[in-house]
Amino acid sequence: MLVSLSMEHLKNIVFFDGVCGFCNKSVDLLIRLDDDEVLRFAPLQGDTAKSVLSDARRENLDTICFFDGDSVFTKTRALLEIGRAIGGGLQxxxxxxxxxxxxxxxxxxxxxxxxxxxxxKSDSCRMPSPEERRLFLD
Incomplete structure (x- = not known):
């Protein structure tokens, strides 16, 4: 089962196109780089995205979204904010x-x-491995 959190615990969420091969490879890379596991991941097609993002943002599958707990960032700004959240050399x-x-x-x-x-492009959203499940939101 994927993790469900209350709204007050939602932060540092990377929203990605769950059926995109490139997006899924990018999530794999972020998981490897995120030593402190500060990021959580959720498909744009999922319930967490419905509760956090506007309909317009969820329907725009050609961009990554990053929610830091207060603001939603997209495109290169999302990538910069993700790097800052992970820290280390990426910041x-x-x-x-x-x-x-x-x-x-x-x-x-x-x-x-x-x-x-x-x-x-896959027919369905990515299913996290058992080891990754704690990092994914529904």
Whole structure:
């Protein structure tokens, strides 16, 4: 069973397209990099996303979303916030937040448009392994 938390405990959640091959590989990488297990993961298609994100955000499957407990970030800003939350060497990229999104996001958008073609798409959302289940929200 996936973890369910009350709203006051929801923070540092990475929302991802659960059927996207690239997104799932990215989640695998984040799990490996997150030594302190500060991140939680939830598919954009799931119940946690329904309770935290607006309909418009959940329907826009071409972007990662990161919820820090107060705000929702998308695209490159989400990646920078995720790096900051994990800490270590990844937080060194956070100063890029001063670069306007209109300059940061075009490469992100270019990859997002091609991700299914390059990495495939599943018929259903990713099922975490037994070892990963504590990190995933429904």
């Amino acid at each position: 060194l990229s956070y100063p890029l937040v001063v670069v306007p999104a209109r300059l940061r996001d075009p490469v992100y958008d270019w990859v997002a448009e091609r991700r299914y073609r390059w990495f495939g």
